Amino acid sequence: xxxxxxxxxxxxxxxxxxxxxxxxxxxxxxxxxxxxxxxxxxxxxxxxxxxxxxxxxxxxxxxxxxxxxxxxxxxxxxxxxxxxxxxxxxxxxxxxxxxxxxxxxxxxxxxxxxxxxxxxxxxxxxxxxxxxxxxxxxxxxxxxxxxxxxxxxxxxxxxxxxxxxxxxxxxxxxxxxxxxxxxxxxxxxxxxxxxxxxxxxxxxxxxxxxxxxxxxxxxxxxxxxxxxxxxxxxxxxxxxxxxxxxxxxxxxxxxxxxxxxxxxxxxxxxxxxxxxxxxxxxxxxxxxxxxxxxxxxxxxxxxxxxxxxxxxxxxxxxxxxxxxxxxxxxxxxxxxxxxxxxxxxxxxxxxxxxxxxxxxxxxxxxxxxxxxxxxxxxxxxxxxxxxxxxxxxxxxxxxxxxxxxxxxxxxxxxxxxxxxxxxxxxxxxxxxxxxxxxxxxxxxxxxxxxxxxxxxxxxxxxxxxxxxxxxxxxxxxxxxxxxxxxxxxxxxxxxxxxxxxxxxxxxxxxxxxxxxxxxxxxxxxxxxxxxxxxxxxxxxxxxxxxxxxxxxxxxxxxxxxxxxxxxxxxxxxxxxxxxxxxxxxxxxxxxxxxxxxxxxxxxxxxxxxxxxxxxxxxxxxxxxxxxxxxxxxxxxxxxxxxxxxxxxxxxxxxxxxxxxxxxxxxxxxxxxxxxxxxxxxxxxxxxxxxxxxxxxxxxxxxxxxxxxxxxxxxxxxxxxxxxxxxxx
Numbered sequence: 001x002x003x004x005x006x007x008x009x010x011x012x013x014x015x016x017x018x019x020x021x022x023x024x025x026x027x028x029x030x031x032x033x034x035x036x037x038x039x040x041x042x043x044x045x046x047x048x049x050x051x052x053x054x055x056x057x058x059x060x061x062x063x064x065x066x067x068x069x070x071x072x073x074x075x076x077x078x079x080x081x082x083x084x085x086x087x088x089x090x091x092x093x094x095x096x097x098x099x100x101x102x103x104x105x106x107x108x109x110x111x112x113x114x115x116x117x118x119x120x121x122x123x124x125x126x127x128x129x130x131x132x133x134x135x136x137x138x139x140x141x142x143x144x145x146x147x148x149x150x151x152x153x154x155x156x157x158x159x160x161x162x163x164x165x166x167x168x169x170x171x172x173x174x175x176x177x178x179x180x181x182x183x184x185x186x187x188x189x190x191x192x193x194x195x196x197x198x199x200x201x202x203x204x205x206x207x208x209x210x211x212x213x214x215x216x217x218x219x220x221x222x223x224x225x226x227x228x229x230x231x232x233x234x235x236x237x238x239x240x241x242x243x244x245x246x247x248x249x250x251x252x253x254x255x256x257x258x259x260x261x262x263x264x265x266x267x268x269x270x271x272x273x274x275x276x277x278x279x280x281x282x283x284x285x286x287x288x289x290x291x292x293x294x295x296x297x298x299x300x301x302x303x304x305x306x307x308x309x310x311x312x313x314x315x316x317x318x319x320x321x322x323x324x325x326x327x328x329x330x331x332x333x334x335x336x337x338x339x340x341x342x343x344x345x346x347x348x349x350x351x352x353x354x355x356x357x358x359x360x361x362x363x364x365x366x367x368x369x370x371x372x373x374x375x376x377x378x379x380x381x382x383x384x385x386x387x388x389x390x391x392x393x394x395x396x397x398x399x400x401x402x403x404x405x406x407x408x409x410x411x412x413x414x415x416x417x418x419x420x421x422x423x424x425x426x427x428x429x430x431x432x433x434x435x436x437x438x439x440x441x442x443x444x445x446x447x448x449x450x451x452x453x454x455x456x457x458x459x460x461x462x463x464x465x466x467x468x469x470x471x472x473x474x475x476x477x478x479x480x481x482x483x484x485x486x487x488x489x490x491x492x493x494x495x496x497x498x499x500x501x502x503x504x505x506x507x508x509x510x511x512x513x514x515x516x517x518x519x520x521x522x523x524x525x526x527x528x529x530x531x532x533x534x535x536x537x538x539x540x541x542x543x544x545x546x547x548x549x550x551x552x553x554x555x556x557x558x559x560x561x562x563x564x565x566x567x568x569x570x571x572x573x574x575x576x577x578x579x580x581x582x583x584x585x586x587x588x589x590x591x592x593x594x595x596x597x598x599x600x601x602x603x604x605x606x607x608x609x610x611x612x613x614x615x616x617x618x619x620x621x622x623x624x625x626x627x628x629x630x631x632x633x634x635x636x637x638x639x640x641x642x643x644x645x646x647x648x649x650x651x652x653x654x655x656x657x658x659x660x661x662x663x664x665x666x667x668x669x670x671x672x673x674x675x676x677x678x679x680x681x682x683x684x685x686x687x688x689x690x691x692x693x694x695x696x697x698x699x700x701x702x703x704x705x706x707x708x709x710x711x712x713x714x715x716x717x718x719x720x721x722x723x724x725x726x727x728x
Contacts, residue, residue, distance in 0.1 A: 019586050019607050022579040030602055031094040032694045034573055035077055035102055037598035039109045040696055042069045044618045044688055050120050056128055057340040061333035066117060067326035071179060074291050079260030082290050118321035132340060133226040139238040146212040153215035154239050164243045167197045173309045174199050178259040181325050183237060184302045186250040197305055202233050208328030219335050251299040254324045255306060258291035292317050342620055347377040348727040360388050361472060364484055364506050370669040371504040375723035378497035382504050383410055385486055389470040390414035397424040397471040399520045401463055404436045406495040412443050416450035425452040428523045430463045455524045458658060465646045465660035469516045483513035487662040489625040489644055500624040503644045505662055512662060538647055538659040549630045550580045556633045557588035564631035566677055568594040569648040572601055577649050585611040594680050596623040604692045619686035620716050627677055638671040685714030
């Protein structure tokens with residue numbers, strides 16, 4: 001398969017104007033608001049749900065992802081801004097907005113996007129599902145026989161789980177757990193005119209959708225009839241009588257609460273990091289409510305009661321139509337209907353790893369290996385590397401970082417096996433990985449019980465790098481030992497490796513492995529930040545090295561030599577690097593960034609960033625690699641310098657986290673990176689391009705685009721075909 005073309009130009013280049021140093025520009029003229037940019041990213045997810053070129057059940061999935069993303073945004077970002085506001089903070093963002101102004105701006109956009117989501121669900125998705133014989137019906141739409149079956153199932157499988165909680169002088173207002181959906185019920189006792197409030201929680205342990213014909217069965221389409229589904233919430237709403245015998249049931253409305261997850265942590269004064277994390281979990285569970293979601297038809301009296309009890313104002317109430325919790329649509333998206341989803345993809349095994357009986361260490365000695373999952377198999381490469389090390393009697397030591405891993409992690413099992421067999425195993429488990437804290441604590445405790453040396457991170461820094469080291473006895477190696485390393489862009493997580501794109505380097509290059517040894521020693525021991533031979537490590541050398549690489553491109557441009565910066569990351573939000581990139585653009589460096597999520601850069605601004613282009617790809621897989629390329633005076637993108645690693649260009653990654661970025665030296669692997677990133681920058685199927693106003697547009701393929709080019713079919717499809725061809 002031919003290499004991907006160089007990225008086509010984006011929006012038309014503005015006419016040249018007088019150039020001013022970026023330091024002279026007002027911050028709001030060169031910086032986009034981070035929160036608005038993130039909401040724009042999530043809107044791109046919503047647009048995929050509306051795109052009729054996307055298979056129907058994939059569109060359903062994107063509706064659910066949109067809500068899941070928004071939940072996390074509310075907990076972290078709105079929660080943080082709300083905490084600032086409560087503390088009386090008046091500091092302004094880089095685009096000159098106070099916390100109150102940002103919250104108002106966020107609210108307006110969230111409400112607009114949620115209205116768009118509800119319209120998409122009600123007017124497009126639900127009718128399209130019905131056309132495919134998947135009917136999402138209301139309780140009133142059930143036939144008499146369906147209602148009899150549903151009510152029978154409710155009595156046996158739902159009623160025993162429900163716990164009605166009344167509020168009166170003898171019963172306090174109940175605790176509402178984060179992201180829980182409840183029913184607010186107004187009751188009256190016989191002979192009493194005073195209404196009483198009761199809360200019924202919709203059980204999250206039960207399916208969100210049930211079959212009308214067989215409520216306890218899996219959501220498998222019957223061969224001879226439509227698959228008719230009713231939501232659990234509607235089933236409970238229409239069967240409240242047995243929960244409140246003898247009471248008159250009045251108004252009923254669903255609601256959902258979201259709590260602040262941005263709680264403060266004092267690590268410096270904590271005697272035990274694990275105790276500090278456990279205390280943070282308690283604080284988060286009982287943190288203040290920052291969002292109350294209700295139906296537009298919610299009775300005013302019921303809404304006022306909830307607002308008073310939750311101590312929130314109108315600005316914290318979000319009306320939304322459709323399902324109260326759109327995350328339940330993940331169940332619909334998983335229905336077994338292959339014709340309604342993307343064709344299945346099975347990651348290919350790279351040609352060099354095709355012989356699963358071969359010694360993987362011998363394969364690595366033949367040359368570095370680059371893996372791009374899920375196009376290529378994570379299991380046959382990274383998992384195999386650690387599995388082989390755990391079982392190889394010649395391996396003396398294994399060291400690894402764990403940030404987020406899967407529920408039944410093969411990495412944890414292999415590390416435990418290695419420790420139990422007498423190998424020295426050292427593992428850095430980052431217990432501050434947001435929303436995975438308790439799972440990581442449990443993994444750490446299991447590893448300790450197996451005999452592994454476990455460190456819980458560096459005080460004040462989150463360990464985000466993805467590295468592993470294997471020390472092996474080999475008689476032909478200097479000193480009888482050879483080291484092997486894995487350096488990746490994504491987590492050691494076998495589940496997300498099927499859904500996220502990431503890149504991994506397997507190497508025994510002595511210069512790289514010596515650096516990895518030092519990084520692990522720094523993590524488990526004590527050391528001041530230092531420079532390394534090859535690796536870029538944060539905090540320490542990484543920021544300075546990236547600045548030097550950008551400055552070098554500026555010098556090449558001024559000398560009339562090829563000057564180019566390509567980079568791919570999840571997010572961009574570092575003001576110092578932004579100003580350096582603006583100077584590079586002003587000097588004539590061609591800059592193309594692939595930033596999946598939020599980006600605070602303003603590309604295409606006359607006199608500031610005319611040669612700076614930003615694209616975002618949102619599609620079948622979550623784009624997760626961090627890849628960096630600097631031309632170094634070379635015209636061919638397959639040459640120059642290439643790096644992969646764990647760090648986004650964010651202040652937190654470069655200053656407040658332990659990150660590792662590694663150079664890719666092998667010319668063959670550089671060419672592969674050039675092809676992959678070139679395909680992503682050329683994509684016109686799933687790419688959006690950022691304009692200077694902060695808005696994203698979907699450019700159409702050019703009239704001369706080849707039918708099998710990434711410009712026409714998208715980078716994902718192109719990379720799938722490329723992976724198959726490489727394996728063959």
